[in-house]
Amino acid sequence: MKKQTLISNELAVLMPSKFRLHRLFLASLALSWSFNASAESSVKADPQSDETLPSITVRGWADATTEGSGSYVSPVLTIGGKAAVPVMEIPNSVSVITRQRIEDQNIVRVEDALAQVTGVTVTPWDGATYQIRSRGYFLEPSYDGVPAFGGLNATQQYDVAMFDRIEVLRGPAGLFQGSGQPGGTVNFVRKRAPGETQGSLALTHGSWSNNRAEFDAGTPLNDDGSLRGRFVATLQDREFYYDDAKSRKNFVYGTLDYDLTSYTSFSFYVASQDDKTNPFMGLPAYTDGTLIDTSRSTTTMPSWARNETRNTTIGFEAAHHLDNGWQLKALVGHASRDWRLNDAFPTGGVDPATGLIGNYLRRGWDYESTRESFDVYGTGPFSLLGRQHAATVGFNYERLSEERLSGANSSIANVPFGRADLVPKNSIKPYVGGFGYETTQNGMYSQLRFSLTDPLTVVLGGRFSNYTYRSRNVSPSPSTSWDERSRERNIFTPYAGVVYRINQHLALYSSYADIFMPQTQQAVSGRNLDPREGRQIEVGIKGEFNDGKLQFGASVFRTRDVNRSFNDLDNPGFFLSAGEVEVKGAEVEISGSPTANLQLMAGYAYITSSFEVDRLREGERFSLFEPRHSLKLYGTYRFAGTPWRASAGMTANSAVIGTGEKGLREGTGYAVFNAQLGYDITQKTSLTIAVNNLTDRKYYERIGGLNTYNTYGEPRSVSLNLRTSF
Numbered sequence: 001m002k003k004q005t006l007i008s009n010e011l012a013v014l015m016p017s018k019f020r021l022h023r024l025f026l027a028s029l030a031l032s033w034s035f036n037a038s039a040e041s042s043v044k045a046d047p048q049s050d051e052t053l054p055s056i057t058v059r060g061w062a063d064a065t066t067e068g069s070g071s072y073v074s075p076v077l078t079i080g081g082k083a084a085v086p087v088m089e090i091p092n093s094v095s096v097i098t099r100q101r102i103e104d105q106n107i108v109r110v111e112d113a114l115a116q117v118t119g120v121t122v123t124p125w126d127g128a129t130y131q132i133r134s135r136g137y138f139l140e141p142s143y144d145g146v147p148a149f150g151g152l153n154a155t156q157q158y159d160v161a162m163f164d165r166i167e168v169l170r171g172p173a174g175l176f177q178g179s180g181q182p183g184g185t186v187n188f189v190r191k192r193a194p195g196e197t198q199g200s201l202a203l204t205h206g207s208w209s210n211n212r213a214e215f216d217a218g219t220p221l222n223d224d225g226s227l228r229g230r231f232v233a234t235l236q237d238r239e240f241y242y243d244d245a246k247s248r249k250n251f252v253y254g255t256l257d258y259d260l261t262s263y264t265s266f267s268f269y270v271a272s273q274d275d276k277t278n279p280f281m282g283l284p285a286y287t288d289g290t291l292i293d294t295s296r297s298t299t300t301m302p303s304w305a306r307n308e309t310r311n312t313t314i315g316f317e318a319a320h321h322l323d324n325g326w327q328l329k330a331l332v333g334h335a336s337r338d339w340r341l342n343d344a345f346p347t348g349g350v351d352p353a354t355g356l357i358g359n360y361l362r363r364g365w366d367y368e369s370t371r372e373s374f375d376v377y378g379t380g381p382f383s384l385l386g387r388q389h390a391a392t393v394g395f396n397y398e399r400l401s402e403e404r405l406s407g408a409n410s411s412i413a414n415v416p417f418g419r420a421d422l423v424p425k426n427s428i429k430p431y432v433g434g435f436g437y438e439t440t441q442n443g444m445y446s447q448l449r450f451s452l453t454d455p456l457t458v459v460l461g462g463r464f465s466n467y468t469y470r471s472r473n474v475s476p477s478p479s480t481s482w483d484e485r486s487r488e489r490n491i492f493t494p495y496a497g498v499v500y501r502i503n504q505h506l507a508l509y510s511s512y513a514d515i516f517m518p519q520t521q522q523a524v525s526g527r528n529l530d531p532r533e534g535r536q537i538e539v540g541i542k543g544e545f546n547d548g549k550l551q552f553g554a555s556v557f558r559t560r561d562v563n564r565s566f567n568d569l570d571n572p573g574f575f576l577s578a579g580e581v582e583v584k585g586a587e588v589e590i591s592g593s594p595t596a597n598l599q600l601m602a603g604y605a606y607i608t609s610s611f612e613v614d615r616l617r618e619g620e621r622f623s624l625f626e627p628r629h630s631l632k633l634y635g636t637y638r639f640a641g642t643p644w645r646a647s648a649g650m651t652a653n654s655a656v657i658g659t660g661e662k663g664l665r666e667g668t669g670y671a672v673f674n675a676q677l678g679y680d681i682t683q684k685t686s687l688t689i690a691v692n693n694l695t696d697r698k699y700y701e702r703i704g705g706l707n708t709y710n711t712y713g714e715p716r717s718v719s720l721n722l723r724t725s726f
Contacts, residue, residue, distance in 0.1 A: 106204065202721065265318075307343070405433070585606050
């Protein structure tokens with residue numbers, strides 16, 4: 001029988017056995033469906049009563065929209081549950097990039113937004129995509145709360161103009177996510193159509209011919225405003241600080257929102273984005289392992305190399321409010337991605353004596369994927385023992401189908417460093433190989449928020465998940481039937497948290513979170529290894545000041561990644577699931593408005609990691625791409641009585657080794673400063689000049705191998721930004 005997820009020893013005090021937690025989970029399902037009579041009677045006893053209605057509003061239907069708030073924080077977020085939950089009542093480390101922050105800092109890429117989040121590390125990948133990590137692992141994405149397994153890293157993302165806000169929860173998020181990495185989850189919340197006519201236009205011109213236009217308009221479409229529409233479009237053409245590279249991005253997003261009644265609403269949206277970019281994979285190193293001291297404009301990618309991607313998403317949402325304070329919601333989505341790559345890159349280092357790169361590999365492929373998903377859930381209050389509590393119960397599903405057709409690889413020998421123009425273009429066609437992959441997962445989840453006393457809230461949750469991964473060869477490879485590489489059934493993922501309100505401004509919390517990661521390696525018995533499990537204990541304190549406009553959070557955490565595979569030395573070709581990694585750290589963040597004219601964010605993160613059980617690397621550091629220390633600051637001050645505002649920011653990281661070699665090829669710590677000066681021409685039109693990397697610091701943003709991924713950080717750049725609203 002397949003082993004289900006185990007409760008960690010740290011949780012044993014609260015939940016002494018897996019059987020007990022399973023019973024609590026099943027009880028929560030029953031309780032959430034049997035709440036109806038008590039909740040309805042407490043609400044309907046007096047429709048005008050101030051004693052019942054406010055509690056339902058705060059707990060169930062608080063609005064997390066940040067557009068128009070003018071703030072860098074939101075009092076409630078949806079990432080801690082399906083409904084908006086007060087940040088103070090989420091027993092996890094959470095952050096948000098609001099619409100005001102996006103516009104103040106002129107953020108247009110998801111990667112740039114996430115690079116501003118405490119404890120998140122963004123590493124360049126191929127010039128068009130990035131790897132995004134937190135607490136030792138990749139982050140997983142969701143869109144309006146619907147998970148998209150593996151959809152964030154090394155994948156081109158939609159323009160930030162689509163989103164009202166970006167929410168981040170650090171640490172395992174298996175309760176609503178299902179399977180995935182234990183680093184955390186990012187929830188992208190899209191803009192909705194407004195209740196009154198509004199619009200904006202933004203234009204940017206910057207270094208390296210970086211030109212961008214953004215248009216955003218929404219309006220009611222009928223007399224009573226029950227039908228509303230919104231259209232967002234961006235166009236960006238730019239070059240880069242490295243030679244022979246440019247990019248063109250076209251993005252459109254449209255949504256129709258319709259209120260059938262005051263209880264029932266629908267939303268339909270379409271998003272599409274075309275990206276055409278010359279790829280860049282950083283620089284090689286010398287064959288002796290040392291870095292090459294060269295101009296930041298140097299490239300080893302030929303000008304004909306091309307990375308072309310089209311992403312399209314169609315989504316539908318239906319929501320219905322019940323008289324008893326509950327909401328039922330269904331979200332359905334279909335996303336497709338077409339990706340064509342044709343490039344050439346070094347497969348080895350540069351000979352320091354001759355300056356030659358021994359070999360270039362030319363490659364190419366056509367890739368297509370579709371992702372189908374839905375999420376159906378109910379969330380709302382219920383009464384028990386004279387107190388109001390909240391419950392969420394639901395089911396989600398997704399299927400990711402992928403197919404890649406590859407051209408023939410070919411090599412070019414002895415190319416001088418910096419002379420990629422000597423590498424002739426190859427053709428992707430005719431295809432010589434084809435591969436198909438399919439990942440399917442679904443799960444039933446439930447979360448209960450018990451208000452035991454006025455200051456004490458206990459959050460319990462659990463999920464039963466199913467997961468299947470299979471692959472096959474497709475034409476022009478000899479076609480094969482599906483090979484089921486991994487199959488997991490009824491994997492239980494627990495969650496538990498406690499929040500204690502010390503007073504109106506401060507709260508203590510602790511939580512246990514879990515997530516599972518299926519494995520395809522086989523034991524000597526012929527069965528797949530049990531899934532890896534990421535188990536985290538977190539303890540922290542949160543604060544709200546200045547009427548909730550300023551938020552504070554500090555936490556310590558420990559994550560154990562168990563059941564990791566390593567080679568079975570007694571049975572070559574097979575594996576054992578006995579490996580373990582430990583990640584520990586601390587984070588502090590303060591964000592929001594301490595005074596009327598200042599919005600700021602300051603975040604510090606510390607992380608340490610090690611292989612606890614591993615035959616080859618035991619005791620060595622595990623997370624090599626994340627700095628041990630990172631500090632992020634950003635603030636905007638508006639000078640009272642004047643049209644001027646000023647912004648400043650800093651990102652500072654300690655050294656990382658990446659895939660380098662300690663003492664030979666590794667990055668150094670660095671600090672990068674940014675500044676902006678803005679002027680309001682009118683109440684609705686502003687002009688901003690922004691300078692990034694103010695001191696023109698030369699540093700490595702990533703350290704790679706001998707052949708690639710030794711990537712300089714972007715030099716100083718200047719941009720002029722005009723934004724007007726109507």
